[in-house]
Amino acid sequence: MTRKPIVFLAFAAVAAAVPTVTPAPATAAPCPDVQVVFARGTSEAPGLGSVGSPFVDDLRARVAPRTVEGTAVDYPASNDFGISTPAGIDAARSVIESTAASCPNTKMVLGGYSQGAAVIEGVTTAAPPQVARRVAATALFGAPRTGFSAMLAGGALPVLAPQYAANSIDQCAPGDPICWEGGADIGAHGSYVQSGKVTEAADFAASRL
Numbered sequence: 001m002t003r004k005p006i007v008f009l010a011f012a013a014v015a016a017a018v019p020t021v022t023p024a025p026a027t028a029a030p031c032p033d034v035q036v037v038f039a040r041g042t043s044e045a046p047g048l049g050s051v052g053s054p055f056v057d058d059l060r061a062r063v064a065p066r067t068v069e070g071t072a073v074d075y076p077a078s079n080d081f082g083i084s085t086p087a088g089i090d091a092a093r094s095v096i097e098s099t100a101a102s103c104p105n106t107k108m109v110l111g112g113y114s115q116g117a118a119v120i121e122g123v124t125t126a127a128p129p130q131v132a133r134r135v136a137a138t139a140l141f142g143a144p145r146t147g148f149s150a151m152l153a154g155g156a157l158p159v160l161a162p163q164y165a166a167n168s169i170d171q172c173a174p175g176d177p178i179c180w181e182g183g184a185d186i187g188a189h190g191s192y193v194q195s196g197k198v199t200e201a202a203d204f205a206a207s208r209l
Helices: 006-017 049-063 081-102 115-126 129-134 147-153 162-167 186-190 197-207
Strands: 034-039 068-072 107-113 135-141 168-171
Touching: 034 049, 034 081, 034 115, 049 068, 049 107, 049 197, 081 107, 081 115, 081 129, 081 147, 107 115, 107 197, 115 135, 129 135, 129 162, 135 162, 135 197, 162 168, 168 197
Parallel strands: 034 068, 034 107, 107 135, 135 168
Antiparallel strands: none
């Protein structure tokens, strides 16, 4: 007498009864009303940096309830300026163009401190011209402007593209040797938060949003 495959059928029935769990589809993060793209200064730890963080906080407080997202430019910020600054320009361009393409209603604010200011100036000339229409304001702090800065960088310094000039604020503390020709007060280069220049720049950016 041939036995029926009872065990097999029972196993198949149990297997068929096990529900299939389908993971929920990933959802993209909502686009902010304002995105601040900020490049930190030389030798600062990765992130927005000592100037970028308070600048984003100040701007957020001024434009609430609109949402403000701070995005740090991911670059070396090292003393090897010939490699670090171009890498920063490429990284900033990637963020700016991605935001312009994926978040059509988001307004952008560009900012940079020290070497980061050179990165932001460089990206204004490297990015496609139509991107400028998406940038509401640009805030620079201690941007390399002097012969001393050019010597450190080993060559010509970036400049802000003309189409960004009307909506830009260029903060230079008196005596800062990086931006003030003939300046010799290295302490001035670290004074942008305490002196209120970050707050002034946040006021300016908010007025353009």
